[in-house]
Amino acid sequence: MAALRGRIDALDERILALLNERARLAAEIGDQKRRVRPEGPLHAPAREREVLARLEAANPGPFPAPAVRAVFQEVMSACLALEQPLRVAFLGPEGTFTHQAVTRQFGLSALALPLGTIGAIFDAVERGRADYGVVPVENASEGSVDPTLDAFLGRQVRIVGEILLPVEHALLLHPRLELAAVERVYSHPQALGQCRRWLEAHLPRAQTVEAPSTAEAARLAREDAAGAAIAAELAARLYDLRVGAERIQDLGGNATRFWVLGREPVPPSGHDRTTLIAVVRDRPGALLELLQPIARRGLSLSRIQSRPTRRRLWEYAFFLDLEGHESDPAVAAALEDLRATLVEVQVLGSYPHVEDAPH
Incomplete structure (x- = not known):
């Protein structure tokens, strides 16, 4: 075992040396960017997405693919922080x-x-x-x-x-508190409701105390020697608490x-979503006029919601999510048709679409 640990130590030192070499190269790129565009941004989101996707695809294992993204996300974040x-x-x-x-x-x-x-x-x-x-x-x-x-x-x-x-809710405990000794559980009312069955099964005698946010609940638990909080695990590190139980929400998903x-604006990634606002007056056929150009171009509409504009009576803003980028021919044509028939159309942005929530 000592020999294996020695090899791991040597690998760690090589990784550290490579991280510092990468940081120096990133700093050189930052210097070149500033010479070309002194006021321009150093952050390049499209390049970042390309690097993460390439590394995930190239990973042969056994290192987990989600961990590859998380590790290199932190590496790139740290390198950028050295400059800006x-x-x-x-x-x-x-x-x-x-x-x-x-x-x-x-x-x-x-x-x-x-x-x-x-x-x-x-x-x-x-x-x-x-x-x-x-x-x-x-x-x-x-x-x-x-x-x-x-x-x-x-x-x-x-x-x-x-x-x-x-x-995913976690039960965060005061550092010197055991689960069986919890007398009060702090959290936002919504979080308390989402964990009700777990609390009834594991802490039936504990008092629930509502807080304005899960972060404030963590702060209150830190000040209460018999207190716990329902919050994100990130709050445990920020408020010096320990995680007593993970994923305690009653329903998954x-x-x-x-x-x-x-x-x-963001350039196309090949898997994009476009969100726009379309303002219409309340009159017969208004919603049909909004949807017809989208249907004619064969575009998938994944979400639509209306909100009053608060500028004049009975005027509504429809928020729509379309599959595709605003520069795609079909999306661009649909937008042109909409602008010709509606009071106002504003593209809020085209951006890479995320389908699944990583765990």
């Missing part, structure tokens, strides 16, 4: 599922900026105070997040990516979809 840390705004506080979505997409080396409202995230991206923003758009069990949809009206930001995050906000 990405500023990513999200709905705070730290330790929430939105924060977890940020770390999954951008790595732990990104500068996560917790903000108080969804509108503040849009403003930070639009005004250049953040490079990207991450906002929730829909949950598989709870439906759409209307404040996110409403925030697009009148703003000039683009959707540049999406994140599909499985909602729940996930939340997030949009990544940016300012620059």
Whole structure:
């Protein structure tokens, strides 16, 4: 065993040397980018996706494919942070599922900026105070997040990516507390409801205490020697708690979809989704006029939802998700037809489509 551990130590040292060599090369690329475009961004999302996909496909095993993506995501995040840390705004506080979505997409080396409202995230991206923003758009069990949809009206930001995050609750314990000694469980009302059967089976005598967020629940549990919290595992590290039980939600398969906000359009990836707003007046046939150009071009419509524009009475904005990129001929033709018949059409963005929530 000692010999095997010695070989592992030698490999670790080689990996460390290669990581530092990669960081130096990344810094050289950053210098060249600044010489060509002094005010341009250093982050290249399309290149990042290409590298991750190539490495996942090239992995012969036994190292797990999802771990390949996670490891190299962190490597690229750390290399970029040496030159220019990405500023990513999200709905705070730290330790929430939105924060977890940020770390999954951008790595732990990104500068996560917790903000108080969804509108503040849009403003930070639009005004250049953040490079990207991450906002929730829909949950598989709870439906759409209307404040996110409403925030697009009148703003000039683009959707540049999406994140599909499985909602997996963990029971986080005070460091010196055993499960049988838990007297209070803190969490957001929604999380408490989603774990009700588990709590009844494992902590039938514990009092449940509602908190404004799962992150705040973790903070409260840290201050309560007999307290626990239901939250994301990320909160355990941030609030110095330990994970007492994993995946305690009563139903599996729940996930939340997030949009990544940016300012620059995204080139086609070959597997894209386009989200747009179409504004129509409330009159007979309005919805048919909206759908006909999409159907004529043979495009798949994966989502449609209406919201009042709040500009004038009975005027509605329809949010639509189409399969394809806005530069694809069929999508471009459908958009041209829509602009000829509707009051207003705005493409919110074309971005790589994520189908499954990784675990």
